[in-house]
Amino acid sequence: MFSVKNVNAALGTVLSSKELSFTDDAYPAALLADGLKDILERVVPAVVDDVYNVLLEQNVLPTQVQFLLKKGYRYVVDMDEDTRRGLEEGRLKLVTEHGKMTAQIREANGQYGPKLPIKKEYLSAELNPLQVVNILQINALQDKLQIITEQINMIDIGVQRILQGQQNDRIGLYYSGMNLYQESKYIADNELKNALTAQALRALSEAAYQLTLTMQSDIQYLVDKKYREARGNSAEVIKERMNGIKQSFAVIHQAFLLRAGIYCELNELAAMSMVLDGYAQFIENTIAKHADRLVQWDEDDDGTEKGFWRSRAKLKTTVSDLTRQLNATDKPIYLSIV
Amino acid sequence: MSCLKGCINKKCETNKNKQTYPEKFDYCPKCGERLYYVCKECYTQLPDGSKQYCELCWEKKQNAKEKAVDAVAALVDLIPNGGAAVKNIADTIGKFSNRRK
Ligand SMILES: [Zn+2]
Ligand SMILES: [Zn+2]
Numbered sequence: 001m002f003s004v005k006n007v008n009a010a011l012g013t014v015l016s017s018k019e020l021s022f023t024d025d026a027y028p029a030a031l032l033a034d035g036l037k038d039i040l041e042r043v044v045p046a047v048v049d050d051v052y053n054v055l056l057e058q059n060v061l062p063t064q065v066q067f068l069l070k071k072g073y074r075y076v077v078d079m080d081e082d083t084r085r086g087l088e089e090g091r092l093k094l095v096t097e098h099g100k101m102t103a104q105i106r107e108a109n110g111q112y113g114p115k116l117p118i119k120k121e122y123l124s125a126e127l128n129p130l131q132v133v134n135i136l137q138i139n140a141l142q143d144k145l146q147i148i149t150e151q152i153n154m155i156d157i158g159v160q161r162i163l164q165g166q167q168n169d170r171i172g173l174y175y176s177g178m179n180l181y182q183e184s185k186y187i188a189d190n191e192l193k194n195a196l197t198a199q200a201l202r203a204l205s206e207a208a209y210q211l212t213l214t215m216q217s218d219i220q221y222l223v224d225k226k227y228r229e230a231r232g233n234s235a236e237v238i239k240e241r242m243n244g245i246k247q248s249f250a251v252i253h254q255a256f257l258l259r260a261g262i263y264c265e266l267n268e269l270a271a272m273s274m275v276l277d278g279y280a281q282f283i284e285n286t287i288a289k290h291a292d293r294l295v296q297w298d299e300d301d302d303g304t305e306k307g308f309w310r311s312r313a314k315l316k317t318t319v320s321d322l323t324r325q326l327n328a329t330d331k332p333i334y335l336s337i338v
Numbered sequence: 339m340s341c342l343k344g345c346i347n348k349k350c351e352t353n354k355n356k357q358t359y360p361e362k363f364d365y366c367p368k369c370g371e372r373l374y375y376v377c378k379e380c381y382t383q384l385p386d387g388s389k390q391y392c393e394l395c396w397e398k399k400q401n402a403k404e405k406a407v408d409a410v411a412a413l414v415d416l417i418p419n420g421g422a423a424v425k426n427i428a429d430t431i432g433k434f435s436n437r438r439k
Contacts, residue, residue, distance in 0.1 A: 292385040
């Protein structure tokens with residue numbers, strides 16, 4: 001199981017954005033990592049608290065169950081992948097029958113699935129079954145956050161290498177958004193600050209959009225073998241295009257991450273996960289689709305799963321689930337103890 | 339000509355030496371890892387066994403041939419009247435370079 005410690009360790013590999021200047025190549029990833037850390041430390045416990053309060057209000061904590069907790073056990077549900085998914089979607093019910101506790105998942109049709117045994121583990125601290133369920137849910141969230149963070153960090157390393165390598169003539173679009181964001185930091189007036197931040201977000205979105213088009217047309221040029229027209233020099237033409245493709249990719253990466261990081265900072269988690277979703281889609285449509293060829297045009301890639309392009313093509317985030325869970329605070333997550 | 343396989347295990351000696359194996363080999367004789375199709379020239383792992391070279395190495399080879407053909411063609415222009423035989427050679431190389439192995 002994942003713990004907060006694990007996630008912090010994964011996040012710990014990235015410097016805090018506060019230690020970096022806005023113009024640092026590592027800034028977008030650091031800002032996003034700070035935001036994700038914040039979700040773990042502040043937002044996730046808040047979600048859990050809300051669930052707990054809803055249940056207290058509804059008076060669904062039977063005394064019998066409460067009594068059991070006092071003994072200092074910890075309950076762990078044995079579950080397979082499907083069950084786990086059900087749990088992540090917040091459709092879990094705890095049942096006590098003949099003094100034994102089981103967990104049940106509500107299926108899509110509203111019916112409850114088979115009863116699952118709950119294992120009992122001793123704990124030093126006291127935990128109630130509700131907390132157990134919450135722990136499982138937090139684990140599911142942490143699990144996702146960790147995967148997302150690890151994947152992004154991994155991509156970020158390669159991107160920074162590209163950015164450090166040489167002059168990037170495509171980075172201007174990104175800088176215009178980043179500068180607006182930087183300016184917004186120095187403005188005291190809230191209205192003006194918000195307006196500038198909105199402009200920054202728009203500029204970053206525009207940067208990612210424009211460069212995605214550029215990158216796609218560069219890839220299409222290579223797919224169509226247009227370089228054949230450069231008789232005797234086609235290999236050089238491929239290298240130049242590939243260089244452009246990498247430069248575009250690096251800037252697109254920065255623009256997506258900074259945008260996600262800003263949303264995170266503003267506590268707009270739904271928007272943040274939408275941006276991450278957008279990034280995952282970009283990877284899927286633009287990189288994964290052409291990975292077989294990108295590795296052959298790129299002189300620096302060895303074509304293996306660990307190479308630059310194939311490893312990047314693997315980014316698949318489960319961010320949409322994350323979005324739903326983080327937004328469930330106003331509508332109570334379905335959880336009950338019977 | 340058939341395609342070649344290679345060991346992509348970075349720790350394996352045959353990987354470091356860019357040693358290739360015939361298609362019928364499935365596992366590396368040195369380290370036992372699975373073998374994959376690789377570019378005959380640069381050892382980049384290839385998606386399947388349909389080509390001997392990666393796209394970039396293939397183009398490099400094409401470019402070398404094209405440059406040779408162009409050099410011969412330039413010679414033809416230099417030799418008054420006597421260029422026919424040389425031009426023949428140039429055409430032959432040209433045909434050859436357009437054919438994919
Ligand atoms: Zn080997
Ligand atoms: Zn090659």
